[in-house]
Amino acid sequence: MKLSKVSDRVYANWDGETGGNVGIIRLDDRVLVVDAQYPGSARRFREAIPRVTDKPLSHLLLTHIHGDHVFGNMVFEDLEIVSHRRLWEKMEKSLDNEWTPGNLEKMLETYRRDAPERWWLFEGLRIVVPTTTFTETWETDGVEFIHTGGHTDCSSVVYVPEDRALFAGDLLFVGRFPWAGDPTADPDRWIEAFQRILKMDVEKIVPGHGPLCDMEEVERQLKWMKEVRWIMRGLIEEGVSEEEVLDYRYPELYATERPEWQKRSWIRWYQHWSG
Numbered sequence: 001m002k003l004s005k006v007s008d009r010v011y012a013n014w015d016g017e018t019g020g021n022v023g024i025i026r027l028d029d030r031v032l033v034v035d036a037q038y039p040g041s042a043r044r045f046r047e048a049i050p051r052v053t054d055k056p057l058s059h060l061l062l063t064h065i066h067g068d069h070v071f072g073n074m075v076f077e078d079l080e081i082v083s084h085r086r087l088w089e090k091m092e093k094s095l096d097n098e099w100t101p102g103n104l105e106k107m108l109e110t111y112r113r114d115a116p117e118r119w120w121l122f123e124g125l126r127i128v129v130p131t132t133t134f135t136e137t138w139e140t141d142g143v144e145f146i147h148t149g150g151h152t153d154c155s156s157v158v159y160v161p162e163d164r165a166l167f168a169g170d171l172l173f174v175g176r177f178p179w180a181g182d183p184t185a186d187p188d189r190w191i192e193a194f195q196r197i198l199k200m201d202v203e204k205i206v207p208g209h210g211p212l213c214d215m216e217e218v219e220r221q222l223k224w225m226k227e228v229r230w231i232m233r234g235l236i237e238e239g240v241s242e243e244e245v246l247d248y249r250y251p252e253l254y255a256t257e258r259p260e261w262q263k264r265s266w267i268r269w270y271q272h273w274s275g
């Protein structure tokens with residue numbers, strides 16, 4: 001896996017082929033890792049790190065709970081794994097339901113059958129939970145891990161003020177429609193998160209998916225999201241039927257390759273504002 005230079009001490013991969021974007025922050029005596037993709041790609045990610053720094057890895061920071069960001073935790077099990085408290089709670093709980101060994105095995109069997117070319121990513125998957133949690137912010141050597149919510153209730157961003165760099169996690173999808181269908185997705189908090197990011201001193205942003213971007217992208221997506229909110233809330237207030245609200249042609253941010261995912265995002269927003 002190729003790690004490209006974002007700033008003096010920040011490197012990332014955003015080729016998007018094997019999961020969510022990942023990166024590292026090189027501190028004076030150690031390295032912080034941001035997100036972990038899947039077991040197979042996490043191994044390739046970890047192998048790539050010594051090519052840009054020989055310092056030891058100390059922490060893995062998880063931006064949110066989605067599998068394309070946390071299934072690779074097992075490859076970084078020797079590090080402190082840091083996340084928002086909700087991520088840890090949900091992951092612990094999921095060991096008793098969604099991700100019990102039996103369910104995981106079934107899920108993996110489906111992957112193996114339906115997408116054999118991607119099987120190497122999942123093979124041997126074992127759930128590893130965070131070892132350190134926080135509720136609002138967590139800080140180490142000037143790097144700030146900040147809870148925002150929005151894409152999920154545990155979504156957090158990694159701010160590196162000294163480098164004017166930010167890992168935005170899945171608050172930002174660049175070049176594709178944002179996935180906003182998580183049951184805990186909250187478009188109001190998402191908007192607040194964008195407003196908060198815009199107050200930071202940031203030049204380069206590593207999104208959760210898609211290429212490196214800057215504040216202009218945040219401004220554009222904030223404007224779009226507020227427009228959609230204004231329209232959808234208006235329709236809901238007028239008592240327009242659910243079907244019509246969901247079928248409305250909202251302004252386009254990015255075309256979607258998966259219309260059913262886009263629809264699930266609209267459904268989530270509709271539920272949020274009509275609830």
Ligand SMILES: [Zn+2]
Nearest residue numbers: 064066151170
């Ligand atoms: Zn996500």
